Amino acid sequence: MARVKTRVDFDVVIAGAGPAGAWALKHLPEGTRALLVDAANPLESSRGGKLCGGMLTAQAQALLPELPSEARAEPFKTKLEYHDLDTGARARFPVDYANCYRGSLDRWLLRQALETRGSGVDYLPRTRVTGLQPENGAVRVRLNDEREVTASRFLDCTGWRQASRRALGVPAAPYYHALQAECALSSPYPYYISVFASEWTPFFGWFIPKSESLGEIGAAFESDRRDPPGGMLAPLVEHLRQYGLEFKLGRIRGCRLTRPGKASDIWLGQGRVLACGEAAGMVSPSSGDGISYALASGKAAARTVGLPVKPALAEYRGALAPQLAELRRNIVKARLLANRRARRIAGMLLPFIQRGNFERLSL
Numbered sequence: 001m002a003r004v005k006t007r008v009d010f011d012v013v014i015a016g017a018g019p020a021g022a023w024a025l026k027h028l029p030e031g032t033r034a035l036l037v038d039a040a041n042p043l044e045s046s047r048g049g050k051l052c053g054g055m056l057t058a059q060a061q062a063l064l065p066e067l068p069s070e071a072r073a074e075p076f077k078t079k080l081e082y083h084d085l086d087t088g089a090r091a092r093f094p095v096d097y098a099n100c101y102r103g104s105l106d107r108w109l110l111r112q113a114l115e116t117r118g119s120g121v122d123y124l125p126r127t128r129v130t131g132l133q134p135e136n137g138a139v140r141v142r143l144n145d146e147r148e149v150t151a152s153r154f155l156d157c158t159g160w161r162q163a164s165r166r167a168l169g170v171p172a173a174p175y176y177h178a179l180q181a182e183c184a185l186s187s188p189y190p191y192y193i194s195v196f197a198s199e200w201t202p203f204f205g206w207f208i209p210k211s212e213s214l215g216e217i218g219a220a221f222e223s224d225r226r227d228p229p230g231g232m233l234a235p236l237v238e239h240l241r242q243y244g245l246e247f248k249l250g251r252i253r254g255c256r257l258t259r260p261g262k263a264s265d266i267w268l269g270q271g272r273v274l275a276c277g278e279a280a281g282m283v284s285p286s287s288g289d290g291i292s293y294a295l296a297s298g299k300a301a302a303r304t305v306g307l308p309v310k311p312a313l314a315e316y317r318g319a320l321a322p323q324l325a326e327l328r329r330n331i332v333k334a335r336l337l338a339n340r341r342a343r344r345i346a347g348m349l350l351p352f353i354q355r356g357n358f359e360r361l362s363l
């Protein structure tokens with residue numbers, strides 16, 4: 001007996017309205033009936049929004065129109081200071097990051113996407129996807145208000161929560177436990193700082209100026225570290241104060257930072273479910289950059305929505321080939337950065353790589 005196809009309410013349900021979800025929505029084929037749900041509401045998020053350093057890589061900048069003034073943090077472009085407490089190296093050199101306020105960025109991305117789609121989208125803020133069930137040519141999506149909807153496709157853009165992996169029994173990607181706090185600066189400091197110190201972080205710690213009087217301080221730790229956040233950040237805070245930064249630390253917030261350790265930690269989906277951005281595990285394990293991957297994958301997934309299931313996944317993977325290759329290189333880079341000997345060698349090579357732009361700082 002032929003199976004009766006489930007009647008679909010939407011062509012696509014997008015879960016998560018962060019950069020991946022907003023960029024997926026914006027790039028859907030004309031006429032797609034879409035439902036966008038978000039557990040929170042990025043349109044209302046405070047200036048801080050999602051816990052993030054707000055650094056846009058060159059790849060992220062290339063995928064975006066010019067940022068509006070409210071999303072630009074100052075200095076918008078500046079140099080990076082590298083402090084290696086293991087090897088004693090300290091240097092300053094240019095990087096191609098742009099500095100933004102993450103909450104404002106997310107609001108701007110989502111507003112653009114909703115304006116582009118106009119009446120072709122239903123947006124449900126403060127609505128969480130709690131379950132997924134593939135069935136007869138559709139996906140049944142359970143929402144936290146007991147409602148169920150059906151769709152031909154499901155795009156998982158739920159960030160580190162990775163809703164579809166949970167629902168389909170796919171193992172979660174490994175992650176760091178990241179902490180970050182705003183700090184009120186007594187005097188401006190115009191450079192980004194990254195601090196490597198294997199005694200207290202397997203990743204690195206950071207300071208990011210946001211204005212003359214505001215900065216962000218953060219670091220990432222092993223996923224099982226659960227000591228009081230103040231104590232975990234204390235060595236970084238102490239180092240920055242000894243270095244001469246004067247600031248008052250605000251409330252420390254924490255969340256997962258996905259960290260693929262091998263290529264198979266990145267999962268692009270199966271059947272009618274595609275995973276985008278951090279939900280796919282697409283975060284650079286060497287730098288923590290995830291916004292560029294979220295934008296690129298959201299856009300690529302949207303473009304496959306009208307295709308049959310198998311070609312859609314193949315097309316999606318093909319479109320992301322440059323990002324997947326970059327992530328594989330970054331997995332290797334992360335292993336090298338975690339090794340103080342490799343960092344010592346990199347420190348010796350940096351002046352040649354950076355040529356005239358490299359400034360060695362005194363200890």
Ligand SMILES: Cc1cc2nc3c(=O)[nH]c(=O)nc-3n(C[C@H](O)[C@H](O)[C@H](O)COP(=O)(O)OP(=O)(O)OC[C@H]3O[C@@H](n4cnc5c(N)ncnc54)[C@H](O)[C@@H]3O)c2cc1C
Pocket residue numbers: 015016017018019020021037038039040041042050051052053054055056057127128129130157158159160161162163178179180218255256257276277278279282283288289290291292294
């Ligand atoms: C401390 C820290 C610093 C970082 N700094 C940088 C940086 O400087 N530059 C950079 O490029 N990247 C940075 N990242 C990584 C970057 O923030 C993420 O990779 C990026 O936000 C991923 O975007 P996304 O759209 O995939 O997910 P998110 O931005 O996390 O968006 C996910 C959305 O899904 C919603 N959601 C979650 N679960 C559900 C559900 N079940 N149903 C419906 N909605 C749901 C959430 O409310 C959220 O709005 C940092 C991360 C951390 C933790």
